[in-house]
Every structure is written in C-alpha cells, then in structure tokens.
Amino acid sequence: MRVLVIFSHPCRESFNFGVVQTVLQTLKEQGHEVRLRDLYEEGFNPVMHADERRGYHDEGDNVAPVAEYVEDIVWCEMLVFVYPTWWYGLPAMLKGWLDRVWLPHVTFSMPTTEAGSRPKMQHIRAIAVVTTCGASWWLSKLVGEPGRKTILRGLRALCAPRCRTLYLAHYKMDTSTPESRDRYLTDVQRKLSAFAG
Structure with missing residues (x-):
C-alpha cells in the first residue's frame, strides 16, 4: 500500500520523534x-497569505503554491498522522497543512445550485492518527477531542466511503x-501492523 506519513513536531529530541520512527x-x-513529510524539518509554511486565499477556488491555479504536497495526497492510499495534541487540537503547523493542501477541485468538488459538494479522495482507504495528549482520557473526552474529529470525521468524509480509521493516543503525557x-510504542507497533496489514 502507498502510505503517506505526516509528522508535525518541532523537536527532534521529543517522544513524538520516537513515535514517528x-x-x-x-x-x-x-x-x-512509505513517504514521510516532516513539516517542521521541511520548513512547511502553514500560513495562507492573501493572494493564495484569493485564488483558493481557482481550479488548477490553486495547486501551484503547494503542488508537491498535493501530489503526495493524490499518490497515497493511506494517511498516517503523527503529532502532539496541543490545546485538545492539532498543532498550528498541521492545521495549516490541511488548510493549504486539501484544496477544492482536488479533494472535493465545489457545491453548485444543482448539486452539493462531492468527495474526490476516494483512493484513500485508511487513516490513522498517532498522537500524544497532555490531558487525561476523561478530560479529552469532556472537551470533545476537536483534533481527532477534524481528521477522523472531517477529512475522512473526503475519502473512500468505507475508509477505515485508527486512533492511538498516549494520554497524560506530561x-x-x-x-x-x-507500552505506548508497543501498542503503536502492534495495532498499526494489524490495521495496515
């Protein structure tokens, strides 16, 4: 299977770096x-500037600023996200990657008066999230885990209808x-092997 791994953590000495390894x-x-995109190491710019936003809906032209990253998501059949959960959500770097790379006309069709939006990433059949959370399991659930929902509900809606998902979190990381x-690394290895196999 063609697997794209998106890694979003600024520190090489972090536990998250060990997780992605x-x-x-x-x-x-x-x-x-496997392809790895280490967003911090590559210096990915998560900021969508004004001109890029003005051209966001322009089919073809909107891909130009992030063409190599768009090629990755068109290529892959499975996505694996490795990141720390900060403030119950995605790091700004990862959110910026979603904002800039998951473009209309590539990942979904724009709605019209005749038809609603349609997903266009149906070649992606599996999505996994491997994360660390400073908060406990119960507090994460109480807040609603917005980062988890962004990927495993929002992003998944653009993928294959039966796209499988996996969520692995080390809670109380602090x-x-x-x-x-x-134990967490052992779980990651065992559960990801079963999921990807």
Missing part, C-alpha cells in the same frame, strides 16, 4: 511504500513514565 519502521517492515511510553 516506530511508525515508519512498522510500515516498512510490512512492505508498504506525567508519563518510561514504562508508559514503552
């Missing part, structure tokens, strides 16, 4: 064709222990 190793050991982190 586990994700990449797991997928490659299963024989998947009080984690070496043992809890090891």
Whole structure:
C-alpha cells in the first residue's frame, strides 16, 4: 500500500520523534511504500497569505503554491498522522497543512445550485492518527477531542466511503513514565501492523 506519513513536531529530541520512527519502521517492515513529510524539518509554511486565499477556488491555479504536497495526497492510499495534541487540537503547523493542501477541485468538488459538494479522495482507504495528549482520557473526552474529529470525521468524509480509521493516543503525557511510553510504542507497533496489514 502507498502510505503517506505526516509528522508535525518541532523537536527532534521529543517522544513524538520516537513515535514517528516506530511508525515508519512498522510500515516498512510490512512492505508498504512509505513517504514521510516532516513539516517542521521541511520548513512547511502553514500560513495562507492573501493572494493564495484569493485564488483558493481557482481550479488548477490553486495547486501551484503547494503542488508537491498535493501530489503526495493524490499518490497515497493511506494517511498516517503523527503529532502532539496541543490545546485538545492539532498543532498550528498541521492545521495549516490541511488548510493549504486539501484544496477544492482536488479533494472535493465545489457545491453548485444543482448539486452539493462531492468527495474526490476516494483512493484513500485508511487513516490513522498517532498522537500524544497532555490531558487525561476523561478530560479529552469532556472537551470533545476537536483534533481527532477534524481528521477522523472531517477529512475522512473526503475519502473512500468505507475508509477505515485508527486512533492511538498516549494520554497524560506530561506525567508519563518510561514504562508508559514503552507500552505506548508497543501498542503503536502492534495495532498499526494489524490495521495496515
């Protein structure tokens, strides 16, 4: 399977960097064709400037500022997001990637007076989120996990009708222990293997 891994964390010494290494190793050991986009390392600009926004709905032209990233999502059959959950949501870098790369006419058709919007990413059959959360499980649920919903509901709606999803979170990251982190990496390897297999 063609798998695109989107990694969004600024620090190489972070636990999240170890998580993405586990994700990449797991997928490659299963024989998947993997592309990594390390948004911070690449210096991806998450800011949509005025001229880009003015051309956002212009079919063809809207792709030009982010063409290589659009090519990635057209290529892949599975998406894996690895990121820290900050303020219950996505890091600004990742949200900016969604804003700029998931463009109309590429990922969905624009609605008309005759028909509503239609999803155009039906080649994507699976989406996984691998994240860390400072908050506990119950507090995350109480707030509503907006980051989880953005990807596994909003983004999924543009993919294949039976697109499978996986959500793996290490909650209470701020009080984690070496043992809890090891358990999480083992879970990631085991559950992602089963999901991607």
